[in-house]
Amino acid sequence: MTDSPLRTLPAQEVxxxxxxxxxxxxxxxxxxxxxxxxxRPDYARLSMPVRADMVNxxxxxxxxxxxxxxDSTFAFACNSTNQITVAAAASxxxxxxxxxxxxxxxxxxxxxxxxRTRVYDIRVANQAGQLIALFRGRSHQLKERLIxxxxxAR
Amino acid sequence: MTDSPLRTLPAQEVxxxxxxxxxxxxxxxxxxxxxxxxxRPDYARLSMPVRADMVNxxxxxxxxxxxxxxDSTFAFACNSTNQITVAAAASxxxxxxxxxxxxxxxxxxxxxxxxRTRVYDIRVANQAGQLIALFRGRSHQLKERLIxxxxxAR
Amino acid sequence: MTDSPLRTLPAQEVxxxxxxxxxxxxxxxxxxxxxxxxxRPDYARLSMPVRADMVNxxxxxxxxxxxxxxDSTFAFACNSTNQITVAAAASxxxxxxxxxxxxxxxxxxxxxxxxRTRVYDIRVANQAGQLIALFRGRSHQLKERLIxxxxxAR
Amino acid sequence: MTDSPLRTLPAQEVxxxxxxxxxxxxxxxxxxxxxxxxxRPDYARLSMPVRADMVNxxxxxxxxxxxxxxDSTFAFACNSTNQITVAAAASxxxxxxxxxxxxxxxxxxxxxxxxRTRVYDIRVANQAGQLIALFRGRSHQLKERLIxxxxxAR
Numbered sequence: 001m002t003d004s005p006l007r008t009l010p011a012q013e014v015x016x017x018x019x020x021x022x023x024x025x026x027x028x029x030x031x032x033x034x035x036x037x038x039x040r041p042d043y044a045r046l047s048m049p050v051r052a053d054m055v056n057x058x059x060x061x062x063x064x065x066x067x068x069x070x071d072s073t074f075a076f077a078c079n080s081t082n083q084i085t086v087a088a089a090a091s092x093x094x095x096x097x098x099x100x101x102x103x104x105x106x107x108x109x110x111x112x113x114x115x116r117t118r119v120y121d122i123r124v125a126n127q128a129g130q131l132i133a134l135f136r137g138r139s140h141q142l143k144e145r146l147i148x149x150x151x152x153a154r
Numbered sequence: 155m156t157d158s159p160l161r162t163l164p165a166q167e168v169x170x171x172x173x174x175x176x177x178x179x180x181x182x183x184x185x186x187x188x189x190x191x192x193x194r195p196d197y198a199r200l201s202m203p204v205r206a207d208m209v210n211x212x213x214x215x216x217x218x219x220x221x222x223x224x225d226s227t228f229a230f231a232c233n234s235t236n237q238i239t240v241a242a243a244a245s246x247x248x249x250x251x252x253x254x255x256x257x258x259x260x261x262x263x264x265x266x267x268x269x270r271t272r273v274y275d276i277r278v279a280n281q282a283g284q285l286i287a288l289f290r291g292r293s294h295q296l297k298e299r300l301i302x303x304x305x306x307a308r
Numbered sequence: 309m310t311d312s313p314l315r316t317l318p319a320q321e322v323x324x325x326x327x328x329x330x331x332x333x334x335x336x337x338x339x340x341x342x343x344x345x346x347x348r349p350d351y352a353r354l355s356m357p358v359r360a361d362m363v364n365x366x367x368x369x370x371x372x373x374x375x376x377x378x379d380s381t382f383a384f385a386c387n388s389t390n391q392i393t394v395a396a397a398a399s400x401x402x403x404x405x406x407x408x409x410x411x412x413x414x415x416x417x418x419x420x421x422x423x424r425t426r427v428y429d430i431r432v433a434n435q436a437g438q439l440i441a442l443f444r445g446r447s448h449q450l451k452e453r454l455i456x457x458x459x460x461a462r
Numbered sequence: 463m464t465d466s467p468l469r470t471l472p473a474q475e476v477x478x479x480x481x482x483x484x485x486x487x488x489x490x491x492x493x494x495x496x497x498x499x500x501x502r503p504d505y506a507r508l509s510m511p512v513r514a515d516m517v518n519x520x521x522x523x524x525x526x527x528x529x530x531x532x533d534s535t536f537a538f539a540c541n542s543t544n545q546i547t548v549a550a551a552a553s554x555x556x557x558x559x560x561x562x563x564x565x566x567x568x569x570x571x572x573x574x575x576x577x578r579t580r581v582y583d584i585r586v587a588n589q590a591g592q593l594i595a596l597f598r599g600r601s602h603q604l605k606e607r608l609i610x611x612x613x614x615a616r
Contacts, residue, residue: 024211025210025211026211026216027206027207027208027210027211028207028208028215028216028218028219029216031207031208053182053185055181055182056176056179056181056182057178057180057181061182062182062183062222062226063222063225063244064182064218064219064221064225064226065182065218067221067225068216068218069218070218071217071218071221072216072218075217086248087217088247088248088579088600089248090217090245090246090248091243091244091245091399091553092244092245093243093420093446094240094241094242094244095425111431111442112403112439112442114403115403117403117550119401119403119442134420134427134444136399136401136442138401138551138600242446243397243446245598247581247598247600249579265596266557266593266596268557268558268593269558271557273557273596275583277573285574285576288581288598290553290598292397292446292555330518332519333519334519334524335515335517335519336516336517336518336523336524336526337524339515339516361489361490361493362489362490363489363490364487364489364490365486365487366487370490371530371533371537371552372526372531372533372534373490373530375526375530375533375552376524376526376527376529376530377526378526379524379525379526383525395556396555397554397555398529398554399551399552399554400551400552400553401550402549402550402551402552
């Protein structure tokens with residue numbers, strides 16, 4: 001990695017390059033039908049359809065898959081500055097059920113940006129704007145770059 | 155529901171009947187390859203393989219799917235006494251990564267049994283017994299029966 | 309309570325009346341030196357000095373007392389609409405230590421306002437604006453009024 | 463610190479020495495009337511009376527002080543192996559109110575012991591054994607010793 005020629009890019013372009021790198025790797029989010037809608041430094045927005053294989057007999061989406069959408073959004077947001085960042089812990093409050101056929105939208109950003117441990121808040125809503133869940137993730141930054149040799153221009 | 159002929163069964167048989175009813179409905183858990191390994195009143199144990207469509211480029215399982223396994227285990231445990239119970243909130247601490255090919259086992263039980271709001275702790279381990287995650291779920295009991303007319307024998 | 313003559317007041321005046329009623333009762337917050345700085349419907353701001361009896365040998369404030377300040381702020385915010393509301397659960401992320409002599413400020417508001425279960429986010433900062441902790445509280449509204457006979461004018 | 467003559471003691475004696483060192487420093491826990499009842503490696507038990515300055519007008523203990531008792535118990539448990547350990551995050555579920563005159567007992571232990579980030583579960587009960595709250599704390603071990611030069615005998 002130390003041999004990589006150093007490249008600098010504006011923060012927004014770094015965020016987009018990081019998102020592409022993560023997305024290529026993230027088979028799980030793609031298998032769940034997620035779409036990356038928007039990326040900015042420390043912010044992400046993703047959507048996911050509630051499919052027939054995601055619900056129970058009452059046509060309510062499995063809570064674990066609502067969490068998975070929020071968790072992916074958290075991962076895209078916290079890896080947007082080219083520092084490899086892992087989820088240490090998370091909590092979710094379920095406020096309304098999501099139903100078969102809904103399109104869920106999750107978005108959120110960093111609440112703290114000092115230090116290597118950070119907190120991100122992600123909101124999950126349905127296509128009508130109704131709040132479905134509130135997620136809070138705690139991340140831990142590692143020392144490695146997601147894309148070796150790439151730096152944010154200052 | 156008031157017309158249902160009343161049936162009484164021992165607590166263990168009620169737990170098994172509730173698990174069958176939930177399982178028939180739970181397309182999401184089945185689509186994720188989960189297996190119900192054990193059910194008792196206020197306790198459940200489930201397993202899930204880490205498949206190729208559940209991992210990222212580093213072959214680590216998506217955290218949302220580890221959560222989904224714990225959340226299903228929580229749902230089976232808290233619906234085992236024939237009272238419809240919904241997840242209100244949950245938190246998870248990720249302690250070690252789960253890898254492609256692992257078989258995850260999640261199990262846990264009620265930590266409090268007074269009142270309609272209860273707390274369940276679920277542990278997720280891999281096939282070698284290594285702790286992967288700790289999950290805590292907060293449930294809320296509704297007044298309806300999961301299987302109308304069925305009561306626990308006293 | 310049903311005999312109380314009905315009074316209606318604008319939402320802000322109801323919030324202020326509720327805060328006064330809570331404050332008169334809240335010996336614990338007063339014993340900890342807290343000051344109610346601002347109240348609005350679904351919002352509160354409180355401050356607390358870090359005194360010599362609140363620290364350890366490194367002059368860091370006990371985490372439980374940082375939590376207590378956030379928890380009181382949560383209580384004032386969620387009781388500001390004259391519906392008795394209790395804390396069901398809460399979580400806190402500690403981001404920086406608070407030191408002897410600091411004046412902590414906690415503020416926050418409702419993140420969801422539908423239904424009887426709501427989520428409030430409270431931030432705790434020091435006098436320099438540095439973020440000390442992030443608190444998330446889950447509240448449960450009871451049916452009783454905090455001040456019987458008082459309604460918000462519509 | 464590097465000059466300290468190395469002492470080795472059995473794990474239980476190290477836990478007791480660490481508890482004494484913490485206790486001498488912990489003005490806040492003492493000001494709240496807490497008593498250290500029992501210490502073992504990775505386990506602690508503390509008690510606290512619910513005093514008149516800890517309650518509201520309904521004679522219920524302030525939730526922040528229930529949290530503070532659990533948080534102190536967590537701190538004693540996670541500092542019992544002579545590794546300085548700080549609280550990174552915590553959550554609490556309030557299950558029953560604690561009343562003026564109650565004597566609260568909090569106890570708990572490590573749920574995971576691999577790595578520098580660990581999870582501790584603390585239960586808070588009253589003198590009748592009724593469960594008041596469930597607390598889960600996430601700790602982070604620093605590299606420094608609490609008592610320089612002291613090692614656990616192997």
